Amino acid sequence: MRVQINGDVDTHGLSRRPATSRARPGKDSTRTARDIVSSMGAGRIGRQGPSIDDVARLAGVSGQTVSRVSRGSGKVRPATRERVLRAMEQLGYAPNRAARALRSGSFNLIGVLTQQIQRTGESRTTSGVLDAASRLGYGVTLVQVAHPETDEVRTAVYRLSHQAIDGLIIVQAGKASYEHLALPAGLPVASSDSALTGYYPSASADQVHGVRAAVGHLLALGHRTVHHVTGPADSQSAATRISAWSRRLEEEGIAPPAPVPGGWEAADGYRAGLELAQDPQVSAVFCANDEVALGLIRAMHERGRRVPGDVSVIGFDGLPLAEYAFPPLTTIRQDFHRAGSAMVELIVEQIAGKSRDGTRRIVIPTELIERGSTAPPPAGQGR
Amino acid sequence: MRVQINGDVDTHGLSRRPATSRARPGKDSTRTARDIVSSMGAGRIGRQGPSIDDVARLAGVSGQTVSRVSRGSGKVRPATRERVLRAMEQLGYAPNRAARALRSGSFNLIGVLTQQIQRTGESRTTSGVLDAASRLGYGVTLVQVAHPETDEVRTAVYRLSHQAIDGLIIVQAGKASYEHLALPAGLPVASSDSALTGYYPSASADQVHGVRAAVGHLLALGHRTVHHVTGPADSQSAATRISAWSRRLEEEGIAPPAPVPGGWEAADGYRAGLELAQDPQVSAVFCANDEVALGLIRAMHERGRRVPGDVSVIGFDGLPLAEYAFPPLTTIRQDFHRAGSAMVELIVEQIAGKSRDGTRRIVIPTELIERGSTAPPPAGQGR
DNA sequence: CTGAAAGCGCTTACAG
DNA sequence: CTGAAAGCGCTTACAG
Numbered sequence: 001m002r003v004q005i006n007g008d009v010d011t012h013g014l015s016r017r018p019a020t021s022r023a024r025p026g027k028d029s030t031r032t033a034r035d036i037v038s039s040m041g042a043g044r045i046g047r048q049g050p051s052i053d054d055v056a057r058l059a060g061v062s063g064q065t066v067s068r069v070s071r072g073s074g075k076v077r078p079a080t081r082e083r084v085l086r087a088m089e090q091l092g093y094a095p096n097r098a099a100r101a102l103r104s105g106s107f108n109l110i111g112v113l114t115q116q117i118q119r120t121g122e123s124r125t126t127s128g129v130l131d132a133a134s135r136l137g138y139g140v141t142l143v144q145v146a147h148p149e150t151d152e153v154r155t156a157v158y159r160l161s162h163q164a165i166d167g168l169i170i171v172q173a174g175k176a177s178y179e180h181l182a183l184p185a186g187l188p189v190a191s192s193d194s195a196l197t198g199y200y201p202s203a204s205a206d207q208v209h210g211v212r213a214a215v216g217h218l219l220a221l222g223h224r225t226v227h228h229v230t231g232p233a234d235s236q237s238a239a240t241r242i243s244a245w246s247r248r249l250e251e252e253g254i255a256p257p258a259p260v261p262g263g264w265e266a267a268d269g270y271r272a273g274l275e276l277a278q279d280p281q282v283s284a285v286f287c288a289n290d291e292v293a294l295g296l297i298r299a300m301h302e303r304g305r306r307v308p309g310d311v312s313v314i315g316f317d318g319l320p321l322a323e324y325a326f327p328p329l330t331t332i333r334q335d336f337h338r339a340g341s342a343m344v345e346l347i348v349e350q351i352a353g354k355s356r357d358g359t360r361r362i363v364i365p366t367e368l369i370e371r372g373s374t375a376p377p378p379a380g381q382g383r
Numbered sequence: 384m385r386v387q388i389n390g391d392v393d394t395h396g397l398s399r400r401p402a403t404s405r406a407r408p409g410k411d412s413t414r415t416a417r418d419i420v421s422s423m424g425a426g427r428i429g430r431q432g433p434s435i436d437d438v439a440r441l442a443g444v445s446g447q448t449v450s451r452v453s454r455g456s457g458k459v460r461p462a463t464r465e466r467v468l469r470a471m472e473q474l475g476y477a478p479n480r481a482a483r484a485l486r487s488g489s490f491n492l493i494g495v496l497t498q499q500i501q502r503t504g505e506s507r508t509t510s511g512v513l514d515a516a517s518r519l520g521y522g523v524t525l526v527q528v529a530h531p532e533t534d535e536v537r538t539a540v541y542r543l544s545h546q547a548i549d550g551l552i553i554v555q556a557g558k559a560s561y562e563h564l565a566l567p568a569g570l571p572v573a574s575s576d577s578a579l580t581g582y583y584p585s586a587s588a589d590q591v592h593g594v595r596a597a598v599g600h601l602l603a604l605g606h607r608t609v610h611h612v613t614g615p616a617d618s619q620s621a622a623t624r625i626s627a628w629s630r631r632l633e634e635e636g637i638a639p640p641a642p643v644p645g646g647w648e649a650a651d652g653y654r655a656g657l658e659l660a661q662d663p664q665v666s667a668v669f670c671a672n673d674e675v676a677l678g679l680i681r682a683m684h685e686r687g688r689r690v691p692g693d694v695s696v697i698g699f700d701g702l703p704l705a706e707y708a709f710p711p712l713t714t715i716r717q718d719f720h721r722a723g724s725a726m727v728e729l730i731v732e733q734i735a736g737k738s739r740d741g742t743r744r745i746v747i748p749t750e751l752i753e754r755g756s757t758a759p760p761p762a763g764q765g766r
Numbered sequence: 767c768t769g770a771a772a773g774c775g776c777t778t779a780c781a782g
Numbered sequence: 783c784t785g786a787a788a789g790c791g792c793t794t795a796c797a798g
Contacts, residue, residue, distance in 0.1 A: 098485035
């Protein structure tokens with residue numbers, strides 16, 4: 001079995017490897033001589049498997065030819081290549097990543113900065129990063145920093161960026177600013193954190209369009225106004241949603257009601273819902289995300305307000321679960337996976353082009369999914 | 384700012400770095416001479432920053448002393464250490480990970496194998512791995528293989544394991560068997576995938592206890608029997624839940640009804656719910672996980688069966704969202720994050736002990752969370 | 767199209 | 783407690 005990935009040849013022969021790797025010492029005179037020298041001389045660590053020289057010897061070529069075949073680069077005569085590949089397979093050879101990195105200066109590794117990987121957006125975006133990176137022959141090393149506004153993030157990024165990664169993808173950096181992150185100028189970076197858009201090449205959902213679609217949908221149903229339960233106060237993306245929501249209302253000549261402070265979680269929506277349920281004027285609520293919407297719907301139920309009979313509710317994100325909520329949640333779907341893949345492409349672009357353009361932006365479309373949680377307002381409450 | 388992590392000294396001085404790293408060529412006669420030689424001789428890649436020799440020269444010590452301070456190992460006189468640290472800070476020195484790995488044979492990196500990182504269990508477990516690994520000074524490199532039963536997983540694992548990681552954590556390997564994975568014997572491994580328990584050291588939730596608690600809870604409420612909507616057919620963990628459920632019923636002298644095939648998603652629960660709603664004998668359903676339970680509840684609602692008035696429903700996992708479902712979901716909570724941390728400890732154990740004990744197992748307790756989706760059966764349906 | 771030699775930046779025994 | 787030298791396994795120009 002031979003697998004060629006991005007110019008890299010991985011020669012498996014997994015089943016045969018044990019026998020081979022045991023056949024290390026004294027395999028031929030050259031190796032033996034070297035072993036003797038080593039054992040009397042300077043330190044030597046246990047070999048992990050066959051080296052490029054073992055392959056070269058078996059194939060009857062030089063090390064560089066093996067290297068060329070291994071990297072998939074340069075011109076090698078087909079017959080020679082064939083022989084080398086066969087030798088690799090037979091020995092179960094795999095290039096030593098450390099040696100390759102030390103010499104070439106690149107690990108073929110992309111770093112990913114997250115804040116809480118278990119969150120919907122972060123895990124889905126990371127999934128997109130992983131798929132695209134593996135397709136392009138890159139490994140991914142992941143870092144989770146719960147409080148990116150502290151020195152913790154600098155330590156983490158510093159350890160990553162110094163000679164260990166070829167690029168950094170910022171999935172979520174919380175309250176950390178561009179200045180706080182202080183990333184090396186030469187490091188390729190891509191971000192989906194909207195607080196950093198404009199500083200680094202970015203790929204993220206078209207939030208403004210999504211919010212406008214949500215508010216527009218509720219207004220089109222005849223609601224006089226649309227209330228909003230916000231995301232957390234420190235989130236830039238929550239702030240974007242607030243301003244897009246209020247602007248859309250203003251366009252319609254509607255003075256936006258006071259936004260209700262929320263968060264990203266169902267508990268936040270529940271709390272906000274208990275508050276909004278007391279106000280009989282509330283007929284339509286746009287929630288910061290789906291979790292918040294589901295928590296809010298629960299509070300409405302508890303307070304005897306029907307959804308969507310009395311109150312229409314719309315979420316944001318498009319959680320699969322939201323389709324099975326009671327009622328099924330109308331929401332704005334965003335494609336996190338695609339944002340993740342796009343960021344990998346932005347990194348590769350920078351590695352190739354040797355420059356970082358902070359204004360480069362890939363916008364992923366958002367989409368209104370109409371389901372059962374939105375309807376025209378109760379009689380007498382429309383406009 | 385100096386940060387000492389697991390014997391590793393990371394010296395930041397981030398703000399000062401740019402000035403230093405520009406001061407590369409011809410900084411002193413040694414460097415100049417070397418530059419000249421290099422530029423006429425063999426290939427040379429751009430340096431990424433100050434080297435161990437730069438620090439040694441500035442501190443007036445030898446390279447090894449710098450190495451000792453850098454690794455936090457060996458005896459160094461406090462005054463010398465101080466001088467070295469100051470030099471590191473001044474130059475913005477960070478050890479080259481590739482060189483260190485090449486020489487020492489270890490990357491200080493743990494590999495993580497996942498199948499779909501966006502799933503609840505996988506992302507939470509991974510979060511635990513990330514937190515523990517970073518605490519212990521390890522980096523984490525993540526791989527996502529959607530179809531681990533194919534050759535894809537061998538390619539991925541092969542690329543990881545060959546000289547690039549110090550250990551492998553299997554969060555989820557789907558249908559891939561122990562034989563299929565064919566991991567090198569010397570590689571430290573820990574798994575939370577129940578299909579691999581017994582082959583590798585493992586850390587996972589006490590599923591059997593959780594299932595017994597779920598079934599026991601419903602029986603204690605007076606239900607005559609408990610139906611079960613299963614996870615996917617190819618999941619070992621789903622199979623474990625099926626057998627624990629049927630055994631618990633049998634202990635009570637109850638012949639288990641036919642399990643209803645499900646999956647891990649709300650859509651699966653919805654489908655199963657439509658089927659079970661038709662059977663008036665069904666008064667209690669234990670679902671493979673919370674998503675399935677929520678989908679099933681929705682189907683029950685649609686068919687006019689009240690939860691828990693007509694049918695009690697219990698989930699598994701303990702999604703935060705489940706608390707805000709309608710009704711709030713009774714469930715079995717498992718601590719994925721803790722399983723992740725425990726696996727890192729299992730890896731570190733093996734690195735230290737140089738051996739892998741497939742029977743070593745860390746069991747994480749599960750816990751019944753009683754909420755509103757379970758109640759005594761309707762009058763006349765109890766036992 | 768192929769090979770001989772240098773060197774990437776560390777760590778490892780060893781000697782003092 | 784400290785230093786001089788070897789070498790980890792590759793890749794990179796360069797010469798043929």
